Amino acid sequence: MKNLIIGSGLAVGLILLCCAIGFAQTDNTQPIAGDTMGAVSTAESTPAVETAAGTESSQENESVYPLSPERKDLLIAYSQFNNLWRFVSFGIGIATLAILLFTGLSARFRTLAQKIPKRFFAIWVFFILIMLADYLLNFPASYYRNFVVEHDFGFSNQTLQEWLIDDLKGLGITLVIGVLPVWFFYKLVGYMKRWWLAFTLGAIPFAILIIVVAPVLISPLFNDFTPLEDKHLESEILTLADKAGIHGSDVFQVDASKQSTKINAYVTGLFNTKRIVLYDTMIENFSLNEIRFVMGHEMGHYVMNHIWWGLGLFVLFMLFALWLTDLIIHPVIRMFSGVFKFDKLEDIASLPLVLIAVSVISFVFQPVDNYASRYMEHQADIYGMDITGVSGDDAAIAFDKLSVYNLSDPNPPEIIEFWFYSHPALSKRMAFVRSYHPEGS
Numbered sequence: 001m002k003n004l005i006i007g008s009g010l011a012v013g014l015i016l017l018c019c020a021i022g023f024a025q026t027d028n029t030q031p032i033a034g035d036t037m038g039a040v041s042t043a044e045s046t047p048a049v050e051t052a053a054g055t056e057s058s059q060e061n062e063s064v065y066p067l068s069p070e071r072k073d074l075l076i077a078y079s080q081f082n083n084l085w086r087f088v089s090f091g092i093g094i095a096t097l098a099i100l101l102f103t104g105l106s107a108r109f110r111t112l113a114q115k116i117p118k119r120f121f122a123i124w125v126f127f128i129l130i131m132l133a134d135y136l137l138n139f140p141a142s143y144y145r146n147f148v149v150e151h152d153f154g155f156s157n158q159t160l161q162e163w164l165i166d167d168l169k170g171l172g173i174t175l176v177i178g179v180l181p182v183w184f185f186y187k188l189v190g191y192m193k194r195w196w197l198a199f200t201l202g203a204i205p206f207a208i209l210i211i212v213v214a215p216v217l218i219s220p221l222f223n224d225f226t227p228l229e230d231k232h233l234e235s236e237i238l239t240l241a242d243k244a245g246i247h248g249s250d251v252f253q254v255d256a257s258k259q260s261t262k263i264n265a266y267v268t269g270l271f272n273t274k275r276i277v278l279y280d281t282m283i284e285n286f287s288l289n290e291i292r293f294v295m296g297h298e299m300g301h302y303v304m305n306h307i308w309w310g311l312g313l314f315v316l317f318m319l320f321a322l323w324l325t326d327l328i329i330h331p332v333i334r335m336f337s338g339v340f341k342f343d344k345l346e347d348i349a350s351l352p353l354v355l356i357a358v359s360v361i362s363f364v365f366q367p368v369d370n371y372a373s374r375y376m377e378h379q380a381d382i383y384g385m386d387i388t389g390v391s392g393d394d395a396a397i398a399f400d401k402l403s404v405y406n407l408s409d410p411n412p413p414e415i416i417e418f419w420f421y422s423h424p425a426l427s428k429r430m431a432f433v434r435s436y437h438p439e440g441s
Protein backbone atom coordinates (compact mmCIF):
# COMPACT_ATOMS: atom_id res chain seq x y z
CA MET A 1 0.00 0.00 0.00
CA LYS A 2 0.94 3.51 0.14
CA ASN A 3 2.87 4.13 3.15
CA LEU A 4 4.72 6.98 2.37
CA ILE A 5 6.09 7.57 5.70
CA ILE A 6 9.39 6.16 4.83
CA GLY A 7 10.78 6.28 1.34
CA SER A 8 11.70 2.82 0.31
CA GLY A 9 15.31 3.83 0.06
CA LEU A 10 15.31 4.47 3.73
CA ALA A 11 13.13 1.63 4.60
CA VAL A 12 15.81 -0.79 5.54
CA GLY A 13 17.50 1.87 7.50
CA LEU A 14 14.56 2.60 9.60
CA ILE A 15 13.36 -0.62 10.93
CA LEU A 16 13.47 0.49 14.49
CA LEU A 17 11.09 3.23 13.72
CA CYS A 18 9.43 1.60 10.84
CA CYS A 19 8.08 -1.05 13.02
CA ALA A 20 6.28 1.62 14.87
CA ILE A 21 5.22 3.51 11.83
CA GLY A 22 4.54 0.55 9.65
CA PHE A 23 1.74 -0.39 11.93
CA ALA A 24 0.20 2.96 11.57
CA GLN A 25 -1.22 1.77 8.33
CA THR A 26 -0.63 -1.83 8.62
CA ASP A 27 -3.77 -3.36 7.53
CA ASN A 28 -5.27 -3.00 4.21
CA THR A 29 -7.15 -5.42 2.11
CA GLN A 30 -4.00 -5.44 0.30
CA PRO A 31 -4.97 -6.97 -2.92
CA ILE A 32 -1.41 -6.99 -3.70
CA ALA A 33 -1.16 -9.47 -1.02
CA GLY A 34 2.44 -9.81 -1.90
CA ASP A 35 3.41 -6.25 -1.73
CA THR A 36 4.55 -6.13 1.79
CA MET A 37 7.96 -7.33 2.64
CA GLY A 38 7.63 -7.44 6.34
CA ALA A 39 8.45 -4.59 8.56
CA VAL A 40 10.65 -2.99 6.02
CA SER A 41 8.36 -2.31 3.25
CA THR A 42 5.14 -2.12 5.05
CA ALA A 43 6.39 1.32 4.59
CA GLU A 44 6.79 1.26 0.91
CA SER A 45 6.95 4.62 -0.66
CA THR A 46 4.19 5.98 -2.68
CA PRO A 47 3.83 5.71 -6.31
CA ALA A 48 1.50 8.33 -7.58
CA VAL A 49 -0.66 9.72 -10.29
CA GLU A 50 -1.88 13.03 -11.43
CA THR A 51 -5.31 14.26 -10.60
CA ALA A 52 -6.60 14.32 -14.10
CA ALA A 53 -6.21 10.58 -14.26
CA GLY A 54 -9.75 10.05 -13.04
CA THR A 55 -11.40 10.53 -16.38
CA GLU A 56 -8.77 8.63 -18.23
CA SER A 57 -8.97 5.58 -16.07
CA SER A 58 -12.73 5.36 -16.37
CA GLN A 59 -12.33 5.18 -20.11
CA GLU A 60 -9.85 2.42 -19.69
CA ASN A 61 -12.09 0.39 -17.44
CA GLU A 62 -13.50 -1.83 -20.13
CA SER A 63 -10.10 -2.97 -21.18
CA VAL A 64 -8.80 -3.56 -17.66
CA TYR A 65 -11.43 -6.01 -16.48
CA PRO A 66 -11.95 -8.88 -17.14
CA LEU A 67 -8.42 -10.12 -17.67
CA SER A 68 -7.38 -10.03 -21.29
CA PRO A 69 -4.49 -12.14 -22.63
CA GLU A 70 -2.37 -8.99 -22.94
CA ARG A 71 -3.12 -7.97 -19.38
CA LYS A 72 -2.37 -11.48 -18.20
CA ASP A 73 1.12 -11.19 -19.69
CA LEU A 74 1.47 -7.90 -17.88
CA LEU A 75 0.31 -9.50 -14.62
CA ILE A 76 2.87 -12.27 -14.95
CA ALA A 77 5.65 -9.83 -15.77
CA TYR A 78 4.77 -7.54 -12.85
CA SER A 79 4.52 -10.44 -10.40
CA GLN A 80 7.82 -11.92 -11.49
CA PHE A 81 9.45 -8.54 -11.24
CA ASN A 82 8.08 -8.01 -7.74
CA ASN A 83 9.22 -11.42 -6.57
CA LEU A 84 12.71 -10.72 -7.80
CA TRP A 85 12.66 -7.19 -6.42
CA ARG A 86 11.95 -8.42 -2.89
CA PHE A 87 15.48 -9.84 -2.87
CA VAL A 88 17.10 -7.12 -4.94
CA SER A 89 15.79 -4.31 -2.76
CA PHE A 90 16.78 -6.16 0.39
CA GLY A 91 20.27 -6.60 -1.03
CA ILE A 92 20.53 -2.96 -2.05
CA GLY A 93 19.33 -1.81 1.35
CA ILE A 94 21.98 -3.86 3.12
CA ALA A 95 24.67 -2.87 0.62
CA THR A 96 24.09 0.86 1.05
CA LEU A 97 24.32 0.59 4.82
CA ALA A 98 27.45 -1.53 4.44
CA ILE A 99 28.99 1.19 2.28
CA LEU A 100 28.45 3.69 5.08
CA LEU A 101 30.31 1.37 7.44
CA PHE A 102 33.15 0.09 5.31
CA THR A 103 34.10 3.47 3.89
CA GLY A 104 34.32 4.84 7.42
CA LEU A 105 31.70 7.42 6.44
CA SER A 106 29.54 6.61 9.43
CA ALA A 107 32.49 7.22 11.75
CA ARG A 108 33.28 10.48 9.97
CA PHE A 109 29.70 11.68 10.34
CA ARG A 110 29.88 10.85 14.03
CA THR A 111 33.09 12.81 14.51
CA LEU A 112 31.54 15.75 12.71
CA ALA A 113 28.27 15.59 14.65
CA GLN A 114 30.05 15.32 17.98
CA LYS A 115 31.31 18.86 17.60
CA ILE A 116 27.85 19.79 18.79
CA PRO A 117 28.02 19.85 22.58
CA LYS A 118 24.44 18.88 23.34
CA ARG A 119 24.19 15.12 22.88
CA PHE A 120 20.62 14.98 21.64
CA PHE A 121 21.37 17.43 18.84
CA ALA A 122 24.64 15.69 18.02
CA ILE A 123 22.68 12.46 17.55
CA TRP A 124 20.10 14.26 15.49
CA VAL A 125 22.70 15.74 13.14
CA PHE A 126 24.42 12.37 12.84
CA PHE A 127 21.07 10.72 12.09
CA ILE A 128 20.27 13.29 9.42
CA LEU A 129 23.67 12.81 7.74
CA ILE A 130 23.32 9.04 7.75
CA MET A 131 19.77 9.14 6.43
CA LEU A 132 20.63 11.62 3.69
CA ALA A 133 23.59 9.53 2.57
CA ASP A 134 21.45 6.41 2.64
CA TYR A 135 18.68 8.18 0.73
CA LEU A 136 21.08 9.27 -2.00
CA LEU A 137 22.71 5.86 -2.30
CA ASN A 138 19.29 4.22 -2.55
CA PHE A 139 17.84 6.83 -4.83
CA PRO A 140 18.54 5.19 -8.19
CA ALA A 141 16.85 1.96 -7.07
CA SER A 142 13.98 3.81 -5.47
CA TYR A 143 13.43 5.96 -8.54
CA TYR A 144 13.52 2.92 -10.78
CA ARG A 145 11.13 0.84 -8.68
CA ASN A 146 8.66 3.46 -7.55
CA PHE A 147 8.63 5.82 -10.50
CA VAL A 148 9.83 4.06 -13.65
CA VAL A 149 8.32 0.64 -13.06
CA GLU A 150 5.02 2.01 -11.74
CA HIS A 151 4.76 4.06 -14.91
CA ASP A 152 5.73 1.19 -17.15
CA PHE A 153 2.91 -0.92 -15.78
CA GLY A 154 0.44 1.91 -16.07
CA PHE A 155 -0.22 2.48 -12.39
CA SER A 156 1.24 5.90 -11.99
CA ASN A 157 0.83 9.08 -14.04
CA GLN A 158 2.52 11.26 -11.48
CA THR A 159 5.08 13.62 -12.90
CA LEU A 160 8.63 13.28 -11.71
CA GLN A 161 8.24 16.47 -9.73
CA GLU A 162 5.09 15.28 -7.96
CA TRP A 163 6.67 11.94 -7.18
CA LEU A 164 9.81 13.58 -5.88
CA ILE A 165 7.87 15.94 -3.64
CA ASP A 166 6.02 13.00 -2.06
CA ASP A 167 9.28 11.11 -1.65
CA LEU A 168 11.00 14.06 -0.02
CA LYS A 169 8.07 14.63 2.29
CA GLY A 170 8.51 11.04 3.45
CA LEU A 171 12.20 11.67 4.01
CA GLY A 172 11.46 14.87 5.93
CA ILE A 173 9.03 13.09 8.24
CA THR A 174 11.60 10.38 8.85
CA LEU A 175 14.30 12.91 9.71
CA VAL A 176 12.04 14.57 12.25
CA ILE A 177 10.42 11.55 13.92
CA GLY A 178 13.20 9.02 13.48
CA VAL A 179 15.64 10.71 15.79
CA LEU A 180 13.56 9.82 18.84
CA PRO A 181 13.99 6.03 18.72
CA VAL A 182 17.63 6.45 17.73
CA TRP A 183 18.35 8.78 20.63
CA PHE A 184 16.49 6.47 23.02
CA PHE A 185 18.40 3.48 21.68
CA TYR A 186 21.84 4.98 22.34
CA LYS A 187 20.80 6.28 25.71
CA LEU A 188 19.91 2.76 26.80
CA VAL A 189 22.79 0.95 25.13
CA GLY A 190 25.33 2.94 27.07
CA TYR A 191 23.42 2.55 30.30
CA MET A 192 22.30 -1.03 30.78
CA LYS A 193 22.96 -4.59 29.73
CA ARG A 194 19.40 -5.49 28.84
CA TRP A 195 18.87 -2.47 26.62
CA TRP A 196 16.86 -4.59 24.18
CA LEU A 197 14.22 -5.21 26.81
CA ALA A 198 14.08 -1.59 27.92
CA PHE A 199 14.00 -0.32 24.35
CA THR A 200 11.11 -2.57 23.43
CA LEU A 201 9.11 -1.52 26.48
CA GLY A 202 9.82 2.13 25.80
CA ALA A 203 8.87 1.70 22.16
CA ILE A 204 5.34 0.60 23.02
CA PRO A 205 3.96 4.03 23.96
CA PHE A 206 5.90 5.56 21.07
CA ALA A 207 4.42 3.10 18.59
CA ILE A 208 0.93 3.69 19.96
CA LEU A 209 1.40 7.43 19.65
CA ILE A 210 2.55 7.12 16.05
CA ILE A 211 -0.41 4.92 15.15
CA VAL A 212 -2.78 7.38 16.80
CA VAL A 213 -1.42 10.48 15.08
CA ALA A 214 -0.50 9.05 11.67
CA PRO A 215 -4.02 9.14 10.18
CA VAL A 216 -4.61 12.73 11.26
CA LEU A 217 -1.17 14.31 11.07
CA ILE A 218 0.89 12.32 8.59
CA SER A 219 -1.40 10.76 5.97
CA PRO A 220 -3.13 14.11 5.24
CA LEU A 221 0.25 15.48 4.12
CA PHE A 222 -0.08 13.23 1.08
CA ASN A 223 -3.80 12.85 0.42
CA ASP A 224 -7.24 14.24 1.19
CA PHE A 225 -9.51 12.20 3.42
CA THR A 226 -13.19 13.04 3.19
CA PRO A 227 -16.55 11.53 4.11
CA LEU A 228 -17.98 9.32 1.36
CA GLU A 229 -19.18 11.48 -1.50
CA ASP A 230 -21.60 8.98 -3.03
CA LYS A 231 -24.60 9.34 -0.72
CA HIS A 232 -26.22 6.08 -1.72
CA LEU A 233 -22.98 4.22 -1.07
CA GLU A 234 -22.61 6.10 2.18
CA SER A 235 -26.00 5.03 3.45
CA GLU A 236 -25.28 1.41 2.51
CA ILE A 237 -21.99 1.51 4.38
CA LEU A 238 -23.50 3.29 7.37
CA THR A 239 -26.10 0.54 7.62
CA LEU A 240 -23.32 -2.01 7.57
CA ALA A 241 -21.25 -0.06 10.08
CA ASP A 242 -24.24 0.17 12.35
CA LYS A 243 -24.66 -3.58 12.20
CA ALA A 244 -20.98 -4.00 13.07
CA GLY A 245 -21.23 -1.52 15.94
CA ILE A 246 -18.97 1.04 14.27
CA HIS A 247 -19.65 4.77 14.07
CA GLY A 248 -20.37 5.84 10.53
CA SER A 249 -18.13 8.86 10.95
CA ASP A 250 -15.16 6.52 11.07
CA VAL A 251 -15.39 5.71 7.36
CA PHE A 252 -13.43 7.89 4.93
CA GLN A 253 -12.64 7.96 1.26
CA VAL A 254 -9.18 9.00 0.07
CA ASP A 255 -8.09 10.47 -3.25
CA ALA A 256 -5.59 7.67 -3.80
CA SER A 257 -5.95 8.07 -7.57
CA LYS A 258 -3.78 11.13 -7.15
CA GLN A 259 -0.86 8.73 -6.84
CA SER A 260 -1.82 5.42 -8.38
CA THR A 261 -4.60 3.54 -10.13
CA LYS A 262 -4.16 0.68 -7.65
CA ILE A 263 -7.23 -0.25 -5.66
CA ASN A 264 -7.31 -0.73 -1.92
CA ALA A 265 -8.93 -0.14 1.45
CA TYR A 266 -7.54 -0.35 4.97
CA VAL A 267 -8.10 0.09 8.68
CA THR A 268 -5.84 2.38 10.63
CA GLY A 269 -5.51 4.47 13.77
CA LEU A 270 -6.32 3.77 17.40
CA PHE A 271 -8.74 5.26 19.91
CA ASN A 272 -10.28 8.41 18.44
CA THR A 273 -8.41 8.15 15.16
CA LYS A 274 -9.41 4.56 14.38
CA ARG A 275 -10.99 4.50 10.93
CA ILE A 276 -11.70 2.63 7.74
CA VAL A 277 -10.35 4.17 4.57
CA LEU A 278 -11.69 3.39 1.11
CA TYR A 279 -9.76 4.33 -2.04
CA ASP A 280 -11.58 6.40 -4.63
CA THR A 281 -10.22 3.93 -7.19
CA MET A 282 -12.32 1.24 -5.57
CA ILE A 283 -15.46 3.37 -5.52
CA GLU A 284 -15.00 3.98 -9.22
CA ASN A 285 -14.44 0.40 -10.29
CA PHE A 286 -16.28 -1.87 -7.86
CA SER A 287 -19.99 -2.68 -7.76
CA LEU A 288 -21.98 -1.93 -4.62
CA ASN A 289 -21.89 -5.53 -3.39
CA GLU A 290 -18.18 -5.84 -4.05
CA ILE A 291 -17.54 -2.69 -2.03
CA ARG A 292 -19.85 -3.90 0.72
CA PHE A 293 -17.84 -7.11 1.00
CA VAL A 294 -14.53 -5.25 1.16
CA MET A 295 -15.97 -2.92 3.78
CA GLY A 296 -17.27 -5.91 5.73
CA HIS A 297 -13.75 -7.33 5.67
CA GLU A 298 -12.29 -4.06 6.96
CA MET A 299 -14.97 -3.84 9.63
CA GLY A 300 -13.86 -7.32 10.68
CA HIS A 301 -10.38 -5.96 11.35
CA TYR A 302 -11.92 -3.04 13.13
CA VAL A 303 -14.16 -4.93 15.53
CA MET A 304 -11.65 -7.74 16.13
CA ASN A 305 -9.03 -5.12 17.10
CA HIS A 306 -6.46 -6.41 14.66
CA ILE A 307 -4.36 -3.29 14.97
CA TRP A 308 -3.81 -4.08 18.65
CA TRP A 309 -3.02 -7.70 17.85
CA GLY A 310 -0.61 -6.56 15.17
CA LEU A 311 1.04 -4.20 17.59
CA GLY A 312 1.35 -6.97 20.17
CA LEU A 313 3.03 -9.23 17.64
CA PHE A 314 5.31 -6.45 16.59
CA VAL A 315 6.42 -5.87 20.16
CA LEU A 316 7.26 -9.54 20.62
CA PHE A 317 9.09 -9.56 17.34
CA MET A 318 11.09 -6.46 18.20
CA LEU A 319 12.07 -7.95 21.55
CA PHE A 320 13.37 -11.05 19.80
CA ALA A 321 15.13 -9.14 17.02
CA LEU A 322 16.94 -6.79 19.39
CA TRP A 323 17.89 -9.58 21.75
CA LEU A 324 19.40 -11.47 18.82
CA THR A 325 21.10 -8.30 17.61
CA ASP A 326 22.76 -7.89 21.00
CA LEU A 327 23.95 -11.46 20.78
CA ILE A 328 25.64 -11.19 17.38
CA ILE A 329 26.65 -7.57 16.98
CA HIS A 330 29.50 -7.31 19.50
CA PRO A 331 31.74 -9.94 17.87
CA VAL A 332 31.13 -8.30 14.48
CA ILE A 333 32.14 -4.89 15.82
CA ARG A 334 35.31 -6.37 17.35
CA MET A 335 36.16 -8.08 14.08
CA PHE A 336 35.82 -4.96 11.93
CA SER A 337 36.62 -2.17 14.39
CA GLY A 338 39.71 -1.20 12.41
CA VAL A 339 37.69 -0.62 9.26
CA PHE A 340 34.55 0.76 10.84
CA LYS A 341 36.54 3.13 13.09
CA PHE A 342 34.42 2.41 16.13
CA ASP A 343 34.84 -0.37 18.66
CA LYS A 344 31.65 -0.55 20.64
CA LEU A 345 27.90 -0.57 20.17
CA GLU A 346 27.55 2.53 22.34
CA ASP A 347 29.23 4.57 19.61
CA ILE A 348 26.51 6.15 17.48
CA ALA A 349 28.58 5.37 14.40
CA SER A 350 27.31 1.81 14.86
CA LEU A 351 23.81 2.80 13.73
CA PRO A 352 24.11 1.40 10.18
CA LEU A 353 25.32 -1.90 11.61
CA VAL A 354 22.38 -2.07 14.01
CA LEU A 355 20.05 -1.41 11.10
CA ILE A 356 21.69 -4.15 9.05
CA ALA A 357 21.29 -6.63 11.89
CA VAL A 358 17.63 -5.80 12.45
CA SER A 359 16.93 -5.83 8.70
CA VAL A 360 18.47 -9.24 8.20
CA ILE A 361 16.69 -10.67 11.22
CA SER A 362 13.37 -9.22 10.04
CA PHE A 363 13.89 -10.58 6.56
CA VAL A 364 14.67 -14.04 7.84
CA PHE A 365 11.86 -14.20 10.37
CA GLN A 366 9.11 -12.36 8.48
CA PRO A 367 7.24 -15.61 7.70
CA VAL A 368 6.22 -15.68 11.36
CA ASP A 369 4.69 -12.23 11.20
CA ASN A 370 3.10 -12.93 7.83
CA TYR A 371 1.63 -16.19 9.03
CA ALA A 372 -0.17 -14.35 11.82
CA SER A 373 -1.23 -11.64 9.40
CA ARG A 374 -2.70 -14.15 6.94
CA TYR A 375 -4.64 -15.69 9.79
CA MET A 376 -6.17 -12.33 10.70
CA GLU A 377 -6.96 -11.63 7.05
CA HIS A 378 -8.81 -14.90 6.83
CA GLN A 379 -10.79 -14.03 9.95
CA ALA A 380 -11.68 -10.71 8.35
CA ASP A 381 -12.84 -12.48 5.18
CA ILE A 382 -15.15 -14.66 7.26
CA TYR A 383 -16.48 -11.61 9.08
CA GLY A 384 -17.05 -9.83 5.79
CA MET A 385 -19.08 -12.73 4.45
CA ASP A 386 -21.12 -13.02 7.66
CA ILE A 387 -21.98 -9.38 8.12
CA THR A 388 -22.76 -8.48 4.52
CA GLY A 389 -24.41 -11.69 3.38
CA VAL A 390 -23.09 -11.06 -0.14
CA SER A 391 -22.91 -14.05 -2.42
CA GLY A 392 -19.70 -16.00 -2.77
CA ASP A 393 -19.62 -14.95 -6.41
CA ASP A 394 -19.74 -11.23 -5.60
CA ALA A 395 -16.98 -11.61 -3.04
CA ALA A 396 -14.90 -13.66 -5.48
CA ILE A 397 -15.31 -10.99 -8.15
CA ALA A 398 -14.01 -8.41 -5.69
CA PHE A 399 -10.84 -10.48 -5.28
CA ASP A 400 -10.60 -11.12 -8.99
CA LYS A 401 -10.81 -7.39 -9.68
CA LEU A 402 -8.11 -6.68 -7.10
CA SER A 403 -5.92 -9.15 -8.91
CA VAL A 404 -6.63 -7.80 -12.38
CA TYR A 405 -6.53 -4.08 -11.62
CA ASN A 406 -3.47 -4.30 -9.40
CA LEU A 407 -1.71 -6.96 -11.47
CA SER A 408 -1.50 -9.09 -8.37
CA ASP A 409 -0.69 -12.77 -8.90
CA PRO A 410 -3.67 -14.83 -7.68
CA ASN A 411 -1.50 -17.93 -7.59
CA PRO A 412 1.95 -17.05 -6.28
CA PRO A 413 4.57 -19.75 -5.67
CA GLU A 414 3.92 -21.32 -2.25
CA ILE A 415 7.31 -20.29 -0.91
CA ILE A 416 6.74 -16.67 -1.91
CA GLU A 417 3.34 -16.64 -0.24
CA PHE A 418 4.77 -18.27 2.87
CA TRP A 419 7.66 -15.83 3.12
CA PHE A 420 6.32 -12.52 1.95
CA TYR A 421 2.54 -12.43 1.77
CA SER A 422 0.66 -10.69 4.52
CA HIS A 423 -2.59 -11.85 2.89
CA PRO A 424 -3.55 -15.33 1.66
CA ALA A 425 -3.15 -15.78 -2.10
CA LEU A 426 -6.17 -14.35 -3.90
CA SER A 427 -7.01 -17.70 -5.49
CA LYS A 428 -7.34 -19.21 -2.00
CA ARG A 429 -9.50 -16.34 -0.83
CA MET A 430 -11.71 -16.73 -3.91
CA ALA A 431 -12.06 -20.47 -3.35
CA PHE A 432 -12.91 -19.83 0.29
CA VAL A 433 -15.68 -17.27 -0.30
CA ARG A 434 -17.22 -19.44 -3.01
CA SER A 435 -17.46 -22.42 -0.67
CA TYR A 436 -18.38 -20.53 2.50
CA HIS A 437 -21.94 -20.36 3.74
CA PRO A 438 -22.47 -17.48 6.15
CA GLU A 439 -24.05 -18.02 9.54
CA GLY A 440 -27.80 -18.35 9.35
CA SER A 441 -27.96 -19.00 5.64
Ligand SMILES: [Zn+2]
Binds near residue numbers: 028297301377
Ligand atom coordinates in the same frame (compact mmCIF):
# COMPACT_ATOMS: atom_id res chain seq x y z
ZN1 LIG B 1 -7.48 -7.11 5.55
